[in-house]
Amino acid sequence: MEDLYREVIIDHYKNPQYRGKLEPHDISFEDDNPLCGDHIRIDLRIDKDSRVNEARFDGHGCAISQASADLLTESIIGKSLEEIKTLNKQDILDMLGIELGPVRLKCALLSLKVLKAGIYGLGEASDDLVE
Amino acid sequence: MTALDVKKIRADFPILDRQVHPGVPLVYLDSTATSQKPLVVIEALNSFYRTYNANIHRGIHVLAEEATAMYEDSRVKVARFINAPSARQVIFTRNTTESINLVAYSWARANLKSGDLIILTEMEHHSNLIPWHMLAFEGGVRLEFIPVNETGSLDMQVYQELLKQEPRLVAFTHMSNVLGTINPAAEIIRRAHAAGAITLLDGAQSVPHLSVDVQELDADFLVFSAHKMLGPTGIGALYGKLELLENMPPFLGGGDMIKTVHLRSFLPNSLPHKFEAGTPAISEAIGFGSAVEYLEGLGMTQVEAHEQEMIHYALERLEEIPGVRVYGPPAEHKGAVAAFTLEDIHPHDVAQILDRYGVAVRAGHHCAQPLHEKLGIPATTRASFYIYNMPHEVDQLVAGIYQVKKMFS
Numbered sequence: 127m128e129d130l131y132r133e134v135i136i137d138h139y140k141n142p143q144y145r146g147k148l149e150p151h152d153i154s155f156e157d158d159n160p161l162c163g164d165h166i167r168i169d170l171r172i173d174k175d176s177r178v179n180e181a182r183f184d185g186h187g188c189a190i191s192q193a194s195a196d197l198l199t200e201s202i203i204g205k206s207l208e209e210i211k212t213l214n215k216q217d218i219l220d221m222l223g224i225e226l227g228p229v230r231l232k233c234a235l236l237s238l239k240v241l242k243a244g245i246y247g248l249g250e251a252s253d254d255l256v257e
Numbered sequence: 258m259t260a261l262d263v264k265k266i267r268a269d270f271p272i273l274d275r276q277v278h279p280g281v282p283l284v285y286l287d288s289t290a291t292s293q294k295p296l297v298v299i300e301a302l303n304s305f306y307r308t309y310n311a312n313i314h315r316g317i318h319v320l321a322e323e324a325t326a327m328y329e330d331s332r333v334k335v336a337r338f339i340n341a342p343s344a345r346q347v348i349f350t351r352n353t354t355e356s357i358n359l360v361a362y363s364w365a366r367a368n369l370k371s372g373d374l375i376i377l378t379e380m381e382h383h384s385n386l387i388p389w390h391m392l393a394f395e396g397g398v399r400l401e402f403i404p405v406n407e408t409g410s411l412d413m414q415v416y417q418e419l420l421k422q423e424p425r426l427v428a429f430t431h432m433s434n435v436l437g438t439i440n441p442a443a444e445i446i447r448r449a450h451a452a453g454a455i456t457l458l459d460g461a462q463s464v465p466h467l468s469v470d471v472q473e474l475d476a477d478f479l480v481f482s483a484h485k486m487l488g489p490t491g492i493g494a495l496y497g498k499l500e501l502l503e504n505m506p507p508f509l510g511g512g513d514m515i516k517t518v519h520l521r522s523f524l525p526n527s528l529p530h531k532f533e534a535g536t537p538a539i540s541e542a543i544g545f546g547s548a549v550e551y552l553e554g555l556g557m558t559q560v561e562a563h564e565q566e567m568i569h570y571a572l573e574r575l576e577e578i579p580g581v582r583v584y585g586p587p588a589e590h591k592g593a594v595a596a597f598t599l600e601d602i603h604p605h606d607v608a609q610i611l612d613r614y615g616v617a618v619r620a621g622h623h624c625a626q627p628l629h630e631k632l633g634i635p636a637t638t639r640a641s642f643y644i645y646n647m648p649h650e651v652d653q654l655v656a657g658i659y660q661v662k663k664m665f666s
């Protein structure tokens with residue numbers, strides 16, 4: 127429990143490295159966490175081998191949702207879309223290095239849901255994308 | 258000096274003894290969401306299942322008779338608690354939300370037509386909003402809203418103007434679950450009646466904390482939930498004026514709500530059974546009766562006085578913290594609810610860090626998203642107080658908030 131606000135989380139929350147928008151972009155998607163009004167948008171530029179060569183996130187919300195968005199965005203640069211499709215809940219938790227209860231898990235997973243919904247071209251970022 | 262013997266009260270609530278983390282006792286400041294339950298209520302459920310569990314009505318055996326008597330006795334207690342003229346004017350539902358839906362489906366669909374106006378307020382809980390949205394969408398009724406002003410109270414002048422449009426229904430909360438505002442219910446109802454409208458009073462927050470007298474208020478409908486007033490979940494009530502209830506068509510169809518049934522027709526039962534289809538939440542209803550008895554034992558005037566002391570102290574302490582902004586009217590015009598923001602730290606983070614110190618608060622829009630839009634903030638952290646809270650718990654909240662500040666500084 128003491129780890130929840132580890133320095134890395136507070137750090138990425140306060141000084142995100144990948145916050146912003148990409149114009150133009152190849153993929154962009156945004157959605158909310160209706161529970162708390164967290165909002166995340168993710169923009170991607172994709173190269174000819176279907177790899178992400180640039181990524182940015184934007185939005186607002188709690189430290190967990192924003193830090194995990196920054197960490198996730200950082201981690202997908204250079205990855206292929208197929209690789210990204212295999213990311214799930216555990217990958218995010220590993221990145222954050224914490225355990226989360228069911229409510230805060232939704233905050234942490236919002237960015238991954240948004241990312242995957244964008245890549246799959248879906249209408250909304252649903253929970254089953256990250257199960 | 259304090260209005261209630263809180264130490265003694267706390268001994269009645271076993272949950273207050275627990276630790277939420279090793280060595281960290283619970284500081285429960287989330288009673289607006291749901292209250293904790295005293296032993297008498299827990300025992301009421303327990304003894305129902307241990308000694309007289311049976312389905313109610315129609316059963317001709319000892320258990321069924323005892324269960325029926327206790328269930329109906331509970332209705333009498335709840336009716337007395339709100340000073341209803343008769344127990345048959347109290348319908349058991351699942352909660353406030355279901356009570357409002359009952360009125361929306363039964364009364365409104367039978368009595369309103371396209372173009373008719375319903376007046377609500379900007380501070381409603383979603384449960385007094387969505388049923389009317391659904392009605393507007395489906396049947397074309399119009400919705401207007403009494404605005405919330407700077408001080409967190411309703412703009413009575415705009416209300417007066419809206420009344421000129423001849424509304425059919427004014428549905429409003431007695432006490433805001435975010436701002437804590439206690440609305441001038443008697444006055445709102447009086448004006449609604451003068452304009453020819455009937456009224457629905459959302460008592461989810463007022464009935465647990467204030468003495469609410471339906472006859473004195475002249476309320477047409479009053480809705481509330483047991484779980485916010487020391488009772489179990491899964492049980493709530495709808496009070497209605499006799500003439501209105503008598504003339505309303507049934508809501509859900511099924512067993513118990515009928516007088517006679519033929520293959521192709523039925524005759525609805527009389528009140529209150531007309532609106533209680535199927536096997537109800539029997540043990541919960543009985544627990545509801547024990548809860549109101551417990552509150553009566555304390556005295557609602559004492560409960561109110563204690564909460565006034567708590568909110569005065571809480572606001573005084575919170576407002577001295579740099580970066581804290583509390584929403585809603587000053588303590589003397591509100592219930593024991595303090596919704597606040599802390600700089601630009603997200604309420605989820607505030608609540609999560611407070612939880613480390615055992616302090617249970619709620620963070621989010623508290624099912625009042627339009628109100629938060631009006632306040633221009635996505636969410637708040639909300640601390641709320643009830644009969645079992647003590648001033649030192651406010652101190653723990655305040656100490657926790659300083660920890661949050663430190664972490665995010």
Ligand SMILES: Cc1ncc(COP(=O)(O)O)c(C=O)c1O
Pocket residue numbers: 289290352353354355382384385430432433434459461462482624
């Ligand atoms: C003012 C108000 N109305 C309605 C409700 C809904 O109550 P329930 O969820 O028990 O139906 C609440 C509960 O938070 C409330 O505070």
